[in-house]
Amino acid sequence: MTVLEFSRDIVPIAQACISLVGLASLFLVWWQLRQTTLWNKLNSPYSFGNTQLSEQLEVQLNERAKAIGIDAKRDSPLLDHEVTKIFGDDGAFFAAKAFLNDFESLGAAISVGCADTDLAYAVHATRLRRAYKVFKPFIDRYREHYRNDEVWIELEKVALAWETKHIQTQEAQQRHLASLKTELQRTKGVKPKV
Numbered sequence: 001m002t003v004l005e006f007s008r009d010i011v012p013i014a015q016a017c018i019s020l021v022g023l024a025s026l027f028l029v030w031w032q033l034r035q036t037t038l039w040n041k042l043n044s045p046y047s048f049g050n051t052q053l054s055e056q057l058e059v060q061l062n063e064r065a066k067a068i069g070i071d072a073k074r075d076s077p078l079l080d081h082e083v084t085k086i087f088g089d090d091g092a093f094f095a096a097k098a099f100l101n102d103f104e105s106l107g108a109a110i111s112v113g114c115a116d117t118d119l120a121y122a123v124h125a126t127r128l129r130r131a132y133k134v135f136k137p138f139i140d141r142y143r144e145h146y147r148n149d150e151v152w153i154e155l156e157k158v159a160l161a162w163e164t165k166h167i168q169t170q171e172a173q174q175r176h177l178a179s180l181k182t183e184l185q186r187t188k189g190v191k192p193k194v
Helices: 003-048 052-067 080-088 090-112 117-146 153-188
Strands: none
16 A cells, blocks of 8 residues: 555545544533533532521521520511620520521522522522521621621622512512413403403
8 A cells, every 4th residue: 555545545534533533522521511510400409408407507596596585586687786685695696697607608609500599599598588688687787897798798699689589470470370360260251350
């Protein structure tokens, strides 16, 4: 076989084979990334969907708050004198910090994409929104006292985003229910109430 025959017959076949191996490698890299993403979504519920630690922190906070005369199981924001009491009691202060830090970790995981947003919303939205609402005065006092506006910022970002999502979801559900009622009345031959 001459060089001319080799370059005419063998080289194109070798180039095609090398190109196919390269394409196969790209496909396998894509497949591996896809599988890793799926695994992370499957693993996310175990990392960020488990509420056991959060519940323990909430129990500790409620016990510490109750010991100083504050009902932490509520939906209204803490009052100024209650925030002062929490700042004055080490047990309540550190229990409140641990409780908020747990939500801050969740907020950070959501912000960087480590936690599945839909799963986190489904599992934690009500508790996180309530915690932010109740402890907002504590957060504000803490930020002012320590001159650090970044403390619990991820918690705040997620709480505000989820509050907006909650309002939009409620409005959409109300519209959907109204249209279903209208459709039901129409199919029964009843004129809808306006």
